[in-house]
Amino acid sequence: xxxxxxxxxxxxxLLAVPWLVGNDxxxxxxxxxLIYAILALSLNLLVGFGGMTSLGHAxxxxxxxxxxAWFVTxxxxxxxxxxxxxxxxxIATAAVFGVLSLRATGLGFLMITLALGQIVWGMAYRWVNxxxxxxxMKLGSRPAPLGIDISQPVPFYYxxxxxxxxxxxxxxxxxHSPFGATLRGARDQPRRMRMLGHHVWMIQLIAFxxxxxxxxxxxxxxxxxxxxxxxxxxxxxxxxxxxxxxxxGGATAFSGPIVGAIVITLVKxxxxxxxxxWNTLLGAIFVITVVFMPEGLVPGCARLWRRLRGQKLPKxxxxxx
Amino acid sequence: MQFWVIQTLNSVAxxxxxxxxxxxxxxxxxxxxxxxxxxxxxxxxxxxxxVATMNATGGTLWWGxxxxxxxxxxxxxxxxxxxxxxxxxNEQGQxxxxxxxxxxxxxxxxxxxxxxxxxxPAPLSLRRPxxxxxxxxxxxxxxxxxxxxxVAILLHLLMDRTRLGAMIRAGxxxxxxxxxxxxxxxxxxxxxxxxxxxxxGAGGVxxxxxxxxxxxxxxxxxxxxxxxxxxxxxxxxLGAFVGSFIIGFVYNFGxxxxxxxxxxxxxLPMVLxxxxxxxxxxxxxxx
Amino acid sequence: MTAAALSIDGLSKRFGGLxxxxxxxxxxMPGERRLIIGPNGAGKxxxxxxxxxxLRPDTGSVSLFGQDLVKLPTQxxxxxxxxRTYQILTLFPRETLIHNVxxxxxxxxxxRWNPWRPLTRYRAFTDAAxxxxxxxxxxxxxxxxxxxxxxxxxxxxxxxxxxAQRPRVLLLDEPLAGLSQEERQSIQALLTTIPxxxxxxxxxxxxxxxxxxxxxxxxxxYGQVIVEGTRAEVVADPRTKEVYLGH
Numbered sequence: 001x002x003x004x005x006x007x008x009x010x011x012x013x014l015l016a017v018p019w020l021v022g023n024d025x026x027x028x029x030x031x032x033x034l035i036y037a038i039l040a041l042s043l044n045l046l047v048g049f050g051g052m053t054s055l056g057h058a059x060x061x062x063x064x065x066x067x068x069a070w071f072v073t074x075x076x077x078x079x080x081x082x083x084x085x086x087x088x089x090x091i092a093t094a095a096v097f098g099v100l101s102l103r104a105t106g107l108g109f110l111m112i113t114l115a116l117g118q119i120v121w122g123m124a125y126r127w128v129n130x131x132x133x134x135x136x137m138k139l140g141s142r143p144a145p146l147g148i149d150i151s152q153p154v155p156f157y158y159x160x161x162x163x164x165x166x167x168x169x170x171x172x173x174x175x176h177s178p179f180g181a182t183l184r185g186a187r188d189q190p191r192r193m194r195m196l197g198h199h200v201w202m203i204q205l206i207a208f209x210x211x212x213x214x215x216x217x218x219x220x221x222x223x224x225x226x227x228x229x230x231x232x233x234x235x236x237x238x239x240x241x242x243x244x245x246x247x248x249g250g251a252t253a254f255s256g257p258i259v260g261a262i263v264i265t266l267v268k269x270x271x272x273x274x275x276x277x278w279n280t281l282l283g284a285i286f287v288i289t290v291v292f293m294p295e296g297l298v299p300g301c302a303r304l305w306r307r308l309r310g311q312k313l314p315k316x317x318x319x320x321x
Numbered sequence: 322m323q324f325w326v327i328q329t330l331n332s333v334a335x336x337x338x339x340x341x342x343x344x345x346x347x348x349x350x351x352x353x354x355x356x357x358x359x360x361x362x363x364x365x366x367x368x369x370x371x372v373a374t375m376n377a378t379g380g381t382l383w384w385g386x387x388x389x390x391x392x393x394x395x396x397x398x399x400x401x402x403x404x405x406x407x408x409x410x411n412e413q414g415q416x417x418x419x420x421x422x423x424x425x426x427x428x429x430x431x432x433x434x435x436x437x438x439x440x441x442p443a444p445l446s447l448r449r450p451x452x453x454x455x456x457x458x459x460x461x462x463x464x465x466x467x468x469x470x471x472v473a474i475l476l477h478l479l480m481d482r483t484r485l486g487a488m489i490r491a492g493x494x495x496x497x498x499x500x501x502x503x504x505x506x507x508x509x510x511x512x513x514x515x516x517x518x519x520x521x522g523a524g525g526v527x528x529x530x531x532x533x534x535x536x537x538x539x540x541x542x543x544x545x546x547x548x549x550x551x552x553x554x555x556x557x558x559l560g561a562f563v564g565s566f567i568i569g570f571v572y573n574f575g576x577x578x579x580x581x582x583x584x585x586x587x588x589l590p591m592v593l594x595x596x597x598x599x600x601x602x603x604x605x606x607x608x
Numbered sequence: 609m610t611a612a613a614l615s616i617d618g619l620s621k622r623f624g625g626l627x628x629x630x631x632x633x634x635x636x637m638p639g640e641r642r643l644i645i646g647p648n649g650a651g652k653x654x655x656x657x658x659x660x661x662x663l664r665p666d667t668g669s670v671s672l673f674g675q676d677l678v679k680l681p682t683q684x685x686x687x688x689x690x691x692r693t694y695q696i697l698t699l700f701p702r703e704t705l706i707h708n709v710x711x712x713x714x715x716x717x718x719x720r721w722n723p724w725r726p727l728t729r730y731r732a733f734t735d736a737a738x739x740x741x742x743x744x745x746x747x748x749x750x751x752x753x754x755x756x757x758x759x760x761x762x763x764x765x766x767x768x769x770x771x772a773q774r775p776r777v778l779l780l781d782e783p784l785a786g787l788s789q790e791e792r793q794s795i796q797a798l799l800t801t802i803p804x805x806x807x808x809x810x811x812x813x814x815x816x817x818x819x820x821x822x823x824x825x826x827x828x829x830y831g832q833v834i835v836e837g838t839r840a841e842v843v844a845d846p847r848t849k850e851v852y853l854g855h
Binding site: 012173176178179180185192194198200206210 | 660662691692698699700707721
């Protein structure tokens with residue numbers, strides 16, 4: 001299957017969603033999926049390409065969302081200024097958190113990201129004077145990029161498509177760039193990379209900040225969409241969900257996180273109308289995925305597809321893909 | 322002055338509870354090289370099951386401690402034996418599974434016991450404060466401190482004087498060597514996991530009169546355990562002990578004096594430790 | 609007097625109670641072919657790890673062309689002209705051979721920080737990598753995945769990666785380990801083609817090949833230098849025989 005053809009088809013499909021779907025509820029759902037797809041892609045830079053599993057990624061979505069809301073409603077800034085400042089704050093936090101988290105690797109790294117994420121959540125929850133605590137913070141209105149009104153579902157959806165396109169394109173460029181190659185190298189053989197002259201710590205820190213930045217972009221979209229943000233968005237559950245999206249889809253490819261975002265968001269929204277126990281379901285999906293499908297849906301399905309078509313690939317080639 | 326007495330005793334009580342929580346966490350992490358993210362959920366579940374036991378038997382808090390601790394230990398054993406063992410060698414997978422399990426436990430607790438906090442009464446005899454020099458000392462908090470110290474001593478004796486302890490220490494030090502000299506590692510893992518779960522579960526009940534059982538208790542306790550272990554060093558009981566009391570004081574006085582910034586204040590010791598002593602105060606490095 | 613290419617002075621390292629390297633001093637002159645030998649556990653790989661920065665010494669110094677290395681992190685040492693191959697292969701198994709060499713070339717190039725331009729557009733790197741592979745006889749296998757190559761081919765790849773960086777001092781940690789007789793001779797022939805502007809320090813067990821190649825030899829035993837000198841001197845020295853035959 002030609003990659004370009006698939007991408008073109010996907011792009012057309014994305015643009016056609018409002019016609020295909022027609023219903024405001026589903027158009028909004030599609031916007032939500034795009035927000036989480038950006039978040040999952042940003043985390044995948046860290047997890048899939050960098051080999052660094054983080055359980056604190058929701059922090060960047062939350063910080064950007066809260067900062068934007070605060071700058072607009074409390075500091076009285078314009079939407080554009082608020083957006084830029086929110087992203088700058090997110091980058092700064094990611095840099096600091098990255099330095100702290102990279103004091104360890106593997107599970108130590110995981111624990112530190114978790115603890116830092118929890119601390120940000122605790123701050124949002126307790127620092128009532130700043131964040132409104134449990135009541136959350138409202139964002140009065142959505143911005144009007146280039147003067148276009150995006151307060152309605154369909155225009156907002158296209159705005160989200162645009163942001164997703166930008167995010168996807170940028171992350172795609174990073175993945176195929178020299179930096180992307182060194183990031184993957186640092187994931188596979190960090191000691192070797194140092195012995196070749198690469199500054200592994202710096203590579204990982206830059207990846208961490210990039211992931212935080214795009215997580216912040218998702219956060220901006222989130223607060224524009226909901227026009228509201230509450231501490232829930234920073235809870236461990238949110239970090240776990242986005243990690244699950246990257247793993248469920250299959251952490252290495254680009255399609256993996258997107259598939260994961262689609263599946264989890266759909267299940268969460270559609271199932272929640274019938275069943276109240278989303279958390280149990282989330283937990284169960286986690287356990288089942290890790291135990292039975294560790295390589296994720298996309299690689300797993302790809303393999304199944306090949307087998308169904310009767311193609312038996314030699315072992316080496318299967319390893320290469 | 323009374324304020325400081327109360328806060329100090331609140332701090333040592335919290336420290337004691339944190340020790341019960343994080344000693345198990347630290348042992349599991351040290352031996353199995355895996356942070357058990359269900360540990361906060363074990364604490365909360367223990368509290369709920371403790372209340373259930375007390376209601377079922379009509380007994381005092383101590384029956385609750387027994388019931389909660391045992392039940393959680395059994396659950397922990399099942400989790401370890403049937404799921405974690407299947408992922409042996411894949412520590413990251415194990416961590417994610419414990420995370421998933423923590424969500425399931427939290428949700429089931431919500432389903433079973435509802436959203437309102439359930440108070441857990443302290444034993445009658447311990448409810449009146451001790452008066453000394455004109456100041457009132459909340460008795461139960463002193464008891465919690467005492468229990469934590471007793472458990473610390475018992476754990477120390479276990480680790481230092483028994484064969485089981487020697488096996489655990491060997492496993493923490495060098496897993497391959499331990500396997501090589503014939504230590505039954507799989508069974509040891511299950512045992513230590515049960516022990517850690519029991520401590521957490523019992524801790525939840527013991528903490529009941531102070532904290533009650535409520536949804537979100539797990540999310541409140543887990544990061545504290547993490548910070549204690551990052552501070553005190555993985556696999557070190559002494560580190561867990563010292564770290565628990567440091568965090569108990571920092572968190573408690575922080576919440577009392579600067580309620581908005583409690584979590585920020587929690588942040589600081591952890592940051593300092595990470596920057597200057599990445600292996601924690603007493604333990605081995607997180608690398 | 610010419611500065612030594614690699615100068616080690618009073619280097620010591622203990623692991624807990626175990627002294628791995630004890631007061632080791634040696635000087636390798638530019639262009640020299642130095643062989644480090646000694647029984648297993650003599651500290652040869654530890655010595656390499658101390659030179660590359662994987663380990664920090666307890667005492668002593670390491671200098672590269674007069675530049676003190678001890679305070680520098682590993683990647684800075686590589687930028688000063690050091691390169692190393694490993695006893696246990698550490699390659700990038702899911703990548704092609706040419707990608708492995710490209711990663712090596714990127715290590716010294718500011719291009720490695722570029723997060724935007726596709727790597728495939730950098731023809732200069734791909735060409736240089738292809739050339740490096742051809743020099744070790746792997747030119748026709750450039751597009752193969754490492755996982756699909758033989759052990760001997762992977763050893764050549766390691767060499768290609770190190771040589772592509774045109775290092776001033778090259779540390780070879782048992783480059784012939786695990787190879788067939790034919791492969792050994794082939795790699796040894798390859799080693800003789802390395803120009804003299806590369807100083808070579810090699811750890812090796814295969815005596816025939818190594819002795820043929822080495823100009824000066826340092827014998828290590830229990831972390832100490834026991835004998836050092838030209839090939840003839842070391843071979844004749846009774847202490848060398850004792851170190852090896854005493855076991």
